[in-house]
Amino acid sequence: MRSFGADTRMPTLAVVLDLIRARGSASRVELAEATGLTQATMTHAVRKLMQLGLVHEVGTAPASRGTPRRLLGIKADACSMVGIQFDTYSATGVVVDPAGTVVAQRELPAPGQRPPQEVVADLAEGVRLLLKDAAVPRERVLGIGLATYGPQDREAGVLLTPQPTPEWQGHPLATSLSAATGFPVAVENDATAAGIGVQTLGGSASSSASSFAVVYMSGGIGAGLILDGQPYRGVTSNGLELGHISVDALGPPCHCGNRGCLDEIAGPITTTAQARADPALAHRIAPGADPLAGFLAVALAALDGDPVAAGLIDTSAQRLAVATVTLVNLFDIGRVVLAGKAFTDIGPVYRDALQTVLDRAVFMRHVHPVQVELASDVTQAAAVGAAAVVLRDLLESPDTA
Amino acid sequence: MRSFGADTRMPTLAVVLDLIRARGSASRVELAEATGLTQATMTHAVRKLMQLGLVHEVGTAPASRGTPRRLLGIKADACSMVGIQFDTYSATGVVVDPAGTVVAQRELPAPGQRPPQEVVADLAEGVRLLLKDAAVPRERVLGIGLATYGPQDREAGVLLTPQPTPEWQGHPLATSLSAATGFPVAVENDATAAGIGVQTLGGSASSSASSFAVVYMSGGIGAGLILDGQPYRGVTSNGLELGHISVDALGPPCHCGNRGCLDEIAGPITTTAQARADPALAHRIAPGADPLAGFLAVALAALDGDPVAAGLIDTSAQRLAVATVTLVNLFDIGRVVLAGKAFTDIGPVYRDALQTVLDRAVFMRHVHPVQVELASDVTQAAAVGAAAVVLRDLLESPDTA
Numbered sequence: 001m002r003s004f005g006a007d008t009r010m011p012t013l014a015v016v017l018d019l020i021r022a023r024g025s026a027s028r029v030e031l032a033e034a035t036g037l038t039q040a041t042m043t044h045a046v047r048k049l050m051q052l053g054l055v056h057e058v059g060t061a062p063a064s065r066g067t068p069r070r071l072l073g074i075k076a077d078a079c080s081m082v083g084i085q086f087d088t089y090s091a092t093g094v095v096v097d098p099a100g101t102v103v104a105q106r107e108l109p110a111p112g113q114r115p116p117q118e119v120v121a122d123l124a125e126g127v128r129l130l131l132k133d134a135a136v137p138r139e140r141v142l143g144i145g146l147a148t149y150g151p152q153d154r155e156a157g158v159l160l161t162p163q164p165t166p167e168w169q170g171h172p173l174a175t176s177l178s179a180a181t182g183f184p185v186a187v188e189n190d191a192t193a194a195g196i197g198v199q200t201l202g203g204s205a206s207s208s209a210s211s212f213a214v215v216y217m218s219g220g221i222g223a224g225l226i227l228d229g230q231p232y233r234g235v236t237s238n239g240l241e242l243g244h245i246s247v248d249a250l251g252p253p254c255h256c257g258n259r260g261c262l263d264e265i266a267g268p269i270t271t272t273a274q275a276r277a278d279p280a281l282a283h284r285i286a287p288g289a290d291p292l293a294g295f296l297a298v299a300l301a302a303l304d305g306d307p308v309a310a311g312l313i314d315t316s317a318q319r320l321a322v323a324t325v326t327l328v329n330l331f332d333i334g335r336v337v338l339a340g341k342a343f344t345d346i347g348p349v350y351r352d353a354l355q356t357v358l359d360r361a362v363f364m365r366h367v368h369p370v371q372v373e374l375a376s377d378v379t380q381a382a383a384v385g386a387a388a389v390v391l392r393d394l395l396e397s398p399d400t401a
Numbered sequence: 402m403r404s405f406g407a408d409t410r411m412p413t414l415a416v417v418l419d420l421i422r423a424r425g426s427a428s429r430v431e432l433a434e435a436t437g438l439t440q441a442t443m444t445h446a447v448r449k450l451m452q453l454g455l456v457h458e459v460g461t462a463p464a465s466r467g468t469p470r471r472l473l474g475i476k477a478d479a480c481s482m483v484g485i486q487f488d489t490y491s492a493t494g495v496v497v498d499p500a501g502t503v504v505a506q507r508e509l510p511a512p513g514q515r516p517p518q519e520v521v522a523d524l525a526e527g528v529r530l531l532l533k534d535a536a537v538p539r540e541r542v543l544g545i546g547l548a549t550y551g552p553q554d555r556e557a558g559v560l561l562t563p564q565p566t567p568e569w570q571g572h573p574l575a576t577s578l579s580a581a582t583g584f585p586v587a588v589e590n591d592a593t594a595a596g597i598g599v600q601t602l603g604g605s606a607s608s609s610a611s612s613f614a615v616v617y618m619s620g621g622i623g624a625g626l627i628l629d630g631q632p633y634r635g636v637t638s639n640g641l642e643l644g645h646i647s648v649d650a651l652g653p654p655c656h657c658g659n660r661g662c663l664d665e666i667a668g669p670i671t672t673t674a675q676a677r678a679d680p681a682l683a684h685r686i687a688p689g690a691d692p693l694a695g696f697l698a699v700a701l702a703a704l705d706g707d708p709v710a711a712g713l714i715d716t717s718a719q720r721l722a723v724a725t726v727t728l729v730n731l732f733d734i735g736r737v738v739l740a741g742k743a744f745t746d747i748g749p750v751y752r753d754a755l756q757t758v759l760d761r762a763v764f765m766r767h768v769h770p771v772q773v774e775l776a777s778d779v780t781q782a783a784a785v786g787a788a789a790v791v792l793r794d795l796l797e798s799p800d801t802a
Contacts, residue, residue: 151765160768211636223731227635234628234733235612238765245727249648249720258726258762319650325659326646330624330731332635361659364552364639367561 012037013395015229016045017054020074021100022202025058027069046072048400053078054098074099080136082127082183083197083387085147085190086111086119088164089219089268089292090341093126094380095134096387100200104134105380110290113164116171124180142394143184144177145386147193149220154237157187163255188389190382191216191224191240192231194339194375196392197385199226201376212335214375215242215324215354216382217342219292220263223327232331242323243267266319268295268342271312275301281308292341299346317350321357328370329363339375339382347374413438414796416630417446418455421475422501423603426459428470447473449801454479455499475500481537483528483584484598484788486548486591487512487520489565490620490669490693491742494527495781496535497788501601505535506781511691514565517572525581543795544585546787547578548594550621555638558588564656589790591783592617592625592641593632595740597793598786599776600627613736615776616643616725616755617783618743620693621664624728633732643724644668667720669696669743672713676702682709693742700747718751722758729771730764740776740783748775 019034020026026034032042049055058073076099084093091108108126111119127144151160157174174185188196195214214224221243225232232239243263244256251260264270272294275281284301285294301309324336336354338347355372362370375381394400420435421427427435433443450456459474477500485494492509509527512520528545552561558575575586589597596615615625622644626633633640644664645657652661665671673695676682685702686695702710725737737755739748756773763771776782795801 151768153768160765235735236733236765236768238768239731239733241730241764244730244764246723247647247650249723256762256764257766258730258764322647322650326727327731329642329645329659330640330728332637332640334636361657363642363645363657363659364561364637365658367552367554367637367639 011230011392011396012041012045013048013400014392016042017049017074017098017391017395018199018229020055020072021098021200025071025073027061027071029063029069031072052394052400076101077140079140079142079391080131080134081142081387081390082130082144083147083193083383083385083390084108084123084126084144085193085218085382085386086123087149087190087219088112089290091123091126092341092380092383093123093130094383094387095130095136096200096384098391100202100384100388102380102384103136104130105383106130106133110292111164112290115165115167116159116173116176117167120173120176120180123177127181127183138182141183143186143390144181145186145188145193145389146173146177147188147190147382147386147389148173149222150189150241151236151238152187152189154187154189157185184390186386186389186393188386189222189224189237189240190218191222191242191339192233192237193224193385193389194382195224195226195231195337195385196388197377197381197383198337198339198375199229200384200388201381210335211333212337213240213327213331213333214337214339214381215320215327216340217268217320217338217350218340218382219268221267221320221323225331225333240327242327245323245326247319247323262319262323266316266323268292271295271298271316274312275309278308281306281312284309295342296344299342299344299349302349303345313346313349314353317353318357320350321354322361324354324372325358325361328358332364334368334370336370336372337375338372339378341379343374343378347378412631412793412797413442413446414449414801415793417443418450418475418499418792418796419600419630421456421473422499422601426472426474428462428472430464430470432473453795453801477502478541480541480543480792481532481535482543482788482791483531483545484548484594484784484786484791485509485524485527485545486594486619486783486787487524488550488591488620489513490691492524492527493742493781493784494524494531495784495788496531496537497601497785499792501603501785501789503781503785504537505531506784507531507534511693512565513691516566516568517560517574517577518568521574521577521581524578528582528584539583542584544587544791545578545582546587546589546594546790547574548589548591548783548787548790549574550623551590551642552637552639553588553590555588555590558586585791587787587790587794589787590623590625590638590641591619592623592643592740593634593638594625594786594790595776595783596625596627596632596738596786597789598778598782598784599738599740600630601785601789602777602782611736612734613738614641614728614732614734615738615740615782616721616728617741618669618721618739618751619741619783620669622668622721622724626732626734641728643728646724646727648720648724663720663724667717667724669693672696672699672717675713676710679709682707682713685710696743697745700743700745700750703750704746714747714750715754718754719758721751722755725755725773726759726762729759733765735769735771737771737773738776739773740779742780744775744779748779 223242248260624643649661
C-alpha cells in the first residue's frame, strides 16, 4: 500500500538520469532549469550519480557569460540490466545499458501451460545466454527486471493468479529466478513496464515530464499509465486491467469474475479462435500455433488483403477502441501508445482505428487532442522497461538517495 | 497541463491542516510522525498556519519525557468559505469554517434550461443569503468554490460544454460569479469536490493519507479519485467521466460523441423517463418534476415496495455496478464512496448492489478487498468539498508556502 511518508518524494536521481539520457548530454544549469529543481539539489544529485559511476563529464559548452559549462553524459558501460517480459504465449529477454541502448536481445521459450519451476529454469538459461551475447561480466549486472501479468504482489515478486495453471498462484517468482541466476529480481506489471520502456527507448514520449497511457496487447490485453514521468500505481500496482473491463454486460463469464471482458471479446486468443473456426481462414494458422502466433498469422493475412481476416481484425480494433475511450475518459490522458507483440505487424491498423474512434468519442476532445501512436519497438518495449526498472529501483532506494 | 516543476511538491500546509482537523488537536511531534515530515519542516508549516490565523495553541499534553507538548487546534472563526454545487437539476450552497463545520446551508434554485447569466445571478443571491444565515462578515470570507460538471477549464473557471444550452459553452463562470459577488471563485469538478468533501466531513475516509474513489450521481453520473489525500487530476482535471464510458457499444448515441454511455443507460434522467412511461408508476412523479426530482420519487416508490420502481432502481444499480468494476479495475482502489443527491434515500440499496457485484467481479479482489460506503452526507459532500477547495488553493499557493 502507498503511504504518505514514503512515496511522495520525487525520485530525483532517476529523473535527472532520464533527462541526461533523453538529451544525450546536459549541463547542471540546463538540468536545474528543465526540472525546476534548485541548483543545490541538482549539484547533490549529479554528485550522487557520479559516485554511482553512472554519469561523467563529457566536455564543455560555452556559457552566455562566465566560464564554459561542463557537460554531463551517461557512462554506458557502468553497469547492465537484464529485462524479461513473459506471458503464457511469449517471452523476450534483453540486456540494456544505462544509456537505454539494447546491447543484446533474445526470444525465449514461451511458458505455455508448464509449471513455474520449468519456466524459471528456462528464463535463467535465457539470462545466461543473453549475458554471453552481450559479453557483460556478471559483476557488472545490476539485476533482472521481470515484466509479466497480474494480479501480482509487486513488492514480494509473487503472482496472485492461478493463470495459466494452479501452480502459478502464489509462486515466489522473484525469489526463484534470483536463486536460479544469483541476481536480484524485480517484478513489474508488463503494461507498466512497456510504458517505462517507451520512455527508455526515446522518441516523442521519452521526456521525464511526459504523461501517456500504454495500451498493451500480447497474449492478453492490459494498460499502463505514466503520469509526469512516473508510473501510476493505484493502491497495489494492480490497476489498469484494461483486458478485464466489461464491454458487454451480458457477455461470457471470464475467469476473473467479470462478464464480457475486453480480453474475451477482442483479445488475440478470441480472434485466433474465430479464425480457426472459419474454413476460409483456418489454413493460414499453423496447426500447433499458440493463440498469439495464430493472431500474428491472422494479422498477416489481413495485411495480405484477406477479407475475413481483415474483418476479424477490424472487429477486435473497434472493441479495443471503445475500451480505450473508457481509459481516456477516466484518466484524462492526451497520448496513447500501443505496445506489445500482438501489434508487431498490424500495429498501424489498430493505431488508425483507435485514432478515428477517439477523435469522435472522447469526452474531453474539445479540451485537448488525444494522439494515438505506436511504440518505437512494440515487441521489446516491456522487456526494455523491465530492465530500466532495475536501475530505477536502485536510484529510488532510500539507501542511494 | 501538469508540469514537472510546479505540481510535484506536496501541499504541506494543506496536509498538516487536514491532519489537525481530523484529530481535533495534535502536537508538532505527533504531526511530524504522522506525515513523515521532518521536525524542521513541521515547525515551519505550523508557524505559517499560525501566521495565517488558522491554527492556535489549545492546551498541552504530557510528554513521555521533558516538557509537556503544546497541542495545536484549528481556529474555526479564522475565516469562512462558501461552497456551491450545481448541475442542471440541482443547486446547493454551504458556508464552511476551517474546522470543516457546515455553519449554513441552503438549497438554491436549480438552473434548468436557463442561460448562465440568470443562473449566476441566482447563485450570487444565494451567497448573500448564506452569509446572512451564517452571520459571517464579508471580510472574513475567503472565497467561493463552485463544483459543477465538465468538461471544464478548471484554472480559467470556464465550462467547455454546451450543456444544458449553447450559451453555457465557454461562459466565464468564475469571472461572472466573482463580479456578481465580489469574492474570488474557484471552479472544481463536482465528483472531485465530493471526494474532498468526504475528507472534510470526516469519518473513516477523512485521513490525509486516504485513497478512495467517489461514484457521484446527481442529475448525471461522474466519479472522482482521492489518492493519498490528493485529487487525481490527469492532464486537465477532466478525468473520471464515469457517466460517459460506454457500457453498451451498440447503445444510443450520446451528446458527448460516445455510444451507450452509462449516463444514458443507468442515470437518473433515463430512470425517470422509464418510470414516466410506465402507467403503474407515472402517477408517483409530479407532472412538473425535473428528472432528478423524478428519480427521487421513483427511489421513494422503490423503498415503499413498488415492484416496478424497485426493478428500475435495480437495473440502474446493476449497470452502475458494472461501470464501478471498470473504475476499480483501472484505478486499483480499495474504497468506493457514494455521494450526490440521487443517493439521498436510495443510497443503501445502491451501496449493497455495488458491494455484491464488486465482491464477485473485481480483478484484484484476492489482493485486497474493495469496500463500498455512503458519504456521511451524500447531498452536501460536493458543496462542502467546493468550500474546502478555496482554503486548499490558498494553502497550496506558492505565495503562501
